[in-house]
Amino acid sequence: MKNAGSAAAAFAIAMLALLPLWAPRYIISLAAEVFIFGIAALSLNVLLGYTGLVSMGHAAFFATGGYAAGLIAKSVSTSFWLTLPMGILAAGVLALVVVLFALRTAAVTFLMITLAVGQMLYALAIRWRPVTGGSDGLIGIPRPTGFGIEMDGTRMYWVALALFVAVLWLLRRILAAPFGRTLVGIRENEGRLQALGCNVRAYKLASFVLAGAVAGIAGVLFAHFNGFVSPSEVHWQRSGQLLIMIIIGGVDSLIGPLLGAFVVVAIQDLVSSYTMRWMTIMGLLFVGFVLVARGGLVGLWHAFVRGVAVRVRPRSEVT
Amino acid sequence: MDLSFLSLQFLNGMAFAMTLFLVAVGLTLIFGLMDVLNLAHGAFYLVGAYIGLTVLKVTGNFWLALIIAPNAVAALGYLVEVLVIRPVYARGHLDQVLLTLGLAYILADLARGIWGAQEEALATPVLLAGSVAMAGLRFPLYRFFVIAFGIAAAVALWVLIERTRWGAMIRAGVSNRTMARNLGIDIGKVFAHTFAFGCGLAALGGVVAGPIIGVAPGLDAEILMLALIVVVTGGLGSLPGSFWGSILIGQADTFGKTLFPQFSLFLIFGVMALVLLYRPSGLLGKPQL
Numbered sequence: 001m002k003n004a005g006s007a008a009a010a011f012a013i014a015m016l017a018l019l020p021l022w023a024p025r026y027i028i029s030l031a032a033e034v035f036i037f038g039i040a041a042l043s044l045n046v047l048l049g050y051t052g053l054v055s056m057g058h059a060a061f062f063a064t065g066g067y068a069a070g071l072i073a074k075s076v077s078t079s080f081w082l083t084l085p086m087g088i089l090a091a092g093v094l095a096l097v098v099v100l101f102a103l104r105t106a107a108v109t110f111l112m113i114t115l116a117v118g119q120m121l122y123a124l125a126i127r128w129r130p131v132t133g134g135s136d137g138l139i140g141i142p143r144p145t146g147f148g149i150e151m152d153g154t155r156m157y158w159v160a161l162a163l164f165v166a167v168l169w170l171l172r173r174i175l176a177a178p179f180g181r182t183l184v185g186i187r188e189n190e191g192r193l194q195a196l197g198c199n200v201r202a203y204k205l206a207s208f209v210l211a212g213a214v215a216g217i218a219g220v221l222f223a224h225f226n227g228f229v230s231p232s233e234v235h236w237q238r239s240g241q242l243l244i245m246i247i248i249g250g251v252d253s254l255i256g257p258l259l260g261a262f263v264v265v266a267i268q269d270l271v272s273s274y275t276m277r278w279m280t281i282m283g284l285l286f287v288g289f290v291l292v293a294r295g296g297l298v299g300l301w302h303a304f305v306r307g308v309a310v311r312v313r314p315r316s317e318v319t
Numbered sequence: 320m321d322l323s324f325l326s327l328q329f330l331n332g333m334a335f336a337m338t339l340f341l342v343a344v345g346l347t348l349i350f351g352l353m354d355v356l357n358l359a360h361g362a363f364y365l366v367g368a369y370i371g372l373t374v375l376k377v378t379g380n381f382w383l384a385l386i387i388a389p390n391a392v393a394a395l396g397y398l399v400e401v402l403v404i405r406p407v408y409a410r411g412h413l414d415q416v417l418l419t420l421g422l423a424y425i426l427a428d429l430a431r432g433i434w435g436a437q438e439e440a441l442a443t444p445v446l447l448a449g450s451v452a453m454a455g456l457r458f459p460l461y462r463f464f465v466i467a468f469g470i471a472a473a474v475a476l477w478v479l480i481e482r483t484r485w486g487a488m489i490r491a492g493v494s495n496r497t498m499a500r501n502l503g504i505d506i507g508k509v510f511a512h513t514f515a516f517g518c519g520l521a522a523l524g525g526v527v528a529g530p531i532i533g534v535a536p537g538l539d540a541e542i543l544m545l546a547l548i549v550v551v552t553g554g555l556g557s558l559p560g561s562f563w564g565s566i567l568i569g570q571a572d573t574f575g576k577t578l579f580p581q582f583s584l585f586l587i588f589g590v591m592a593l594v595l596l597y598r599p600s601g602l603l604g605k606p607q608l
Contacts, residue, residue, distance in 0.1 A: 054413060056358075056420075101592065105599050109555065111356060111416065112547045116591075119544040120584045127581050236540055240420050247417060277432055283424035290417045291406060 016161055020154045028157050029225075030269060034262045035160040036221045039167050041245040041257035043214035048243070049251045050175060051207040052187030054111045057098070057118025059238035061091040061212035063125065065219025066229035067132060070141040073224065080144035080151070080159075080224075087220035088213045095212020099205050118236050125231035137230025144224045156225050163221065164258070167214055172254060174210070183207050237279075244286045250298030259297045323456045328577055329570070334462040334531060336569025337469020341524030342542055343549040343561040344476060345517030351556030352492050352513050354412045355404065358419040360521050361543030362426035367392045367522020368534040369434045372441055381444035381530075388526045389519040396518025400511045423539070431536050441529030465527055472523075473562050480558060489513060493556070545572070548587060552594045554604025563602055567594075 020028050040062050047053040065087035072083050102113040125132045132138060143151050144159075151159055174180055182203055185193045194200050223229045232238065241264060249260025264282060271278040293300055346360050357363075371388035375381055399422060407414040447464050450457040480486035488509050491499040500506045524542075525534065532538075545568060553564020571590045575583030594602060 054416065101595075104595055105551070109551055112551050115358075116544050116547050116551070117588075119540060120588055123584050124582075236544075237424070240424065243417065243420065277428055279428035280425050280432070283421045283428065286424070287403065287418055287421035290414055290421065291403070294410075294414065 013161070013165055017158065020157060025153065028154060030265060032153075032157040032160045032221075032225055034258070034265050035157075035164040036218050036225060037242070037245060037261040037265060038258040039160075039164055039221070040215050040218035041242050041249070041261050042164075042167060042171060042254065043211045043218065044242045045246050045251065045254070045257050046171065046175070046183075046207055046211040046214070048246055049253075050180060050183040050187065051204060053204060053208065054114075055208070055211070056111050056115035056236060056239050056243075057121075058114075058211070058215055058242050059236070060098075060118040060121045060234055061095050061215040062219040062222070062238070062242075063121070063229060063231075063233040064094050065091040065216030066223035066233060067125070067138060067219075068216075069144075069220040070138040070223040070229050071131070073142050073144065074138070074140065078142045078145045078150075080146040083144055083224070084217065084220050087223075088216045091216025091219060092209050092213035095209045095215075096205075098212075099208040103201060103204060115236055115239070118234065118239055122231055122234040122236070125234050132231070135231055137228050137233075138223070139228045141223050141227050141229070143227075151224070156221075160221050160225065163217060167217060168254060168258075171214070175254075179203075179206075241282075244282065246296075247286060247294075248289050248296055250296030252295065253298045256296050256298045263297070327456065327458065328573055330458055330462050330466070332570040332573035333566070334465040335528075335573055336566045337465050337472075338524050338528040338531075339542075339545055339549050339569050340469050340562055340565035341472060341527065342521050343546040343553070343565055344473075344558060345520035345524075346546050347550050347553075347556055347558065347561045348489075348520075349514055349517040350550070352489055353415075353510050355415045355419065355514075356412070357514075357517070358416060358543065359399075359422040359426060360419075360518070360546060361539035361541070362423045362430070363392050363396065363518040363521040364525040364542045365430055365534065365536075365539040366395070366426055366525075367519075368441070368525030368529050368538070369430055370522070371526035371529055372434070372439055372534060375441055381442070384441070385523070385526050389523040392522035393515040393519030397511055397515035399518075400514040404514070405507065405511070423543075427536065427539050430539075434534075436536050438533055438535035440533035441526065443530040461530055465531070468527060472520075473558075476558060485509075485512075545587075548591050550601075552591045552601055554598075554601030556605070557601070557603045560601055560603035567602075 016031070019031060023031075040058070043061075044055065044058045047055050047058075068090035069083040069087040072086055076082065098114065098117050102110050102117070105113060125137075126135050128134075143156065145151070149155070175183070182193065182198060185198070186200055186203055190200055219229070219233070222233070245260030245264050246257050247260070248263050249258065250256030263285075267282055267285070268278055271281050275281075289296060295302070342360065342364055346357060349355055349357050349360075367388045370391050371384040374384040374387050378384075403418050403422065404415055407418065443461050447461045450459045451463065480489060488499070488504050491502070491504060492506055492509050496506060499509075549561055549564040549568045552568060553562070554560030567590060568587055571587050572583060575586035579586075598604075
């Protein structure tokens with residue numbers, strides 16, 4: 001069963017890697033965007049789906065990775081081996097500062113503080129013009145270089161895919177390990193873990209920094225891929241969008257956030273060519289999912305599979 | 320930086336503080352009773368300000384706008400509570416927060432669709448358009464009105480919650496929901512009314528502040544952030560907390576903007592951080608788990 005799963009995953013990755021051979025440029029660029037936001041949503045899901053912390057300022061870490069990479073690429077070096085680690089580092093350090101502050105207060109206040117801090121950084125991104133480029137954002141960010149070559153659009157797609165797979169694999173390992181089980185324990189019953197002698201605060205802190213750093217990866221990719229980072233990447237609507245991706249995709253799985261990222265990017269692209277009101281449509285879809293399909297697409301799929309299984313099996317076996 | 324300049328800034332700060340109070344008190348009331356953090360609160364403020372703008376443009380009467388907009392938004396809030404939030408009470412407050420997040424998206428986007436993306440201002444009512452001369456300085460009369468209005472609203476709310484039957488029902492619901500229901504209080508009705516009332520207060524804030532700060536897309540997020548900071552600083556669920564929190568944050572914002580315009584937000588966050596450092600539950604909040 002495990003081998004079958006790995007084989008299926010390997011096949012899916014191979015198919016996605018071959019996409020640039022036949023698909024038009026436009027599809028490739030959308031797919032790259034899906035992977036980039038997939039990484040960001042995946043990182044937020046470490047908090048929402050595992051530790052049970054609700055952060056409404058996650059876009060700040062995404063954007064910090066992007067700004068850091070952009071600044072370095074523009075003024076120091078375009079080497080991906082420099083921009084990527086620095087982006088991760090910047091996002092991780094910011095996450096550490098935010099969480100040290102936010103964890104002082106109660107669970108509900110945690111959400112409020114992350115939202116408020118995120119919005120403050122949004123305002124900072126607009127006002128700190130000499131560094132961030134103000135409301136225009138940081139523009140003209142060059143493509144990264146690595147192994148002596150410049151990453152063009154197609155190569156960026158492969159980089160995004162590879163990093164997505166790497167992040168997915170890494171998070172799977174981390175979350176299946178005792179560390180991840182402890183996070184789930186904190187979500188389910190914080191008091192009990194505390195009573196068992198677990199340092200809940202340290203685990204929350206670690207999961208938040210991990211999530212922030214991974215969001216930084218997505219930000220670095222975003223900056224290089226689009227050639228710009230703007231304050232709207234910091235705005236709480238961006239943070240909300242990541243939450244929306246997770247909920248639409250499904251909280252209780254690692255692949256859910258990718259599905260959600262796909263749906264949101266696709267809707268944004270499809271709907272915005274017909275109407276300006278794509279945010280309304282996305283909002284309505286999101287509210288619908290929360291109300292009637294809280295498990296997201298993954299949950300719907302499981303329900304569907306169960307339904308089929310019940311129908312196929314002989315009556316006597318169904319209890 | 321003479322005394323007259325400082326007193327003028329203080330007045331501006333108070334006027335802004337009272338606007339923040341109207342918004343924050345609705346947020347804290349809804350949260351205190353229902354455990355719902357209403358992320359659409361800023362959007363309700365925005366929609367209220369826009370409805371006020373439209374009424375003002377059509378009728379030319381500010382006072383009519385001040386009555387119609389909050390009531391219209393309260394009606395909208397009532398519908399939202401009954402149709403969207405009520406079905407998920409049993410599921411805990413994350414789902415409710417998520418629903419209000421969705422609503423915030425929808426309302427802000429629809430407002431942009433209906434009222435456009437330009438910045439607009441509500442005209443100051445003729446009656447209050449002048450200024451008052453005091454100690455050789457001229458203070459805009461409308462700011463005095465906003466301050467007086469805010470203080471009157473705070474007193475009225477206090478009376479409403481501490482001295483009326485409806486207030487007693489809310490307080491009962493806050494301290495023990497199940498017990499209140501068993502005593503025969505229709506808690507669902509109290510919830511819906513409180514949610515509508517809180518949204519109406521946000522809209523009231525939007526109209527009152529309209530002649531000073533105007534109305535534009537994006538204001539919803541800014542107001543929501545400030546209201547959250549006020550509520551966290553003052554103490555979650557506390558009415559006096561949101562009053563004093565508003566004054567603290569309103570003044571910090573106004574003085575910060577004049578003293579170091581580029582980084583005024585850091586002053587607000589500094590104030591919030593300092594308060595939370597010594598009182599993690601806010602100035603007047605009860606300690607929470």
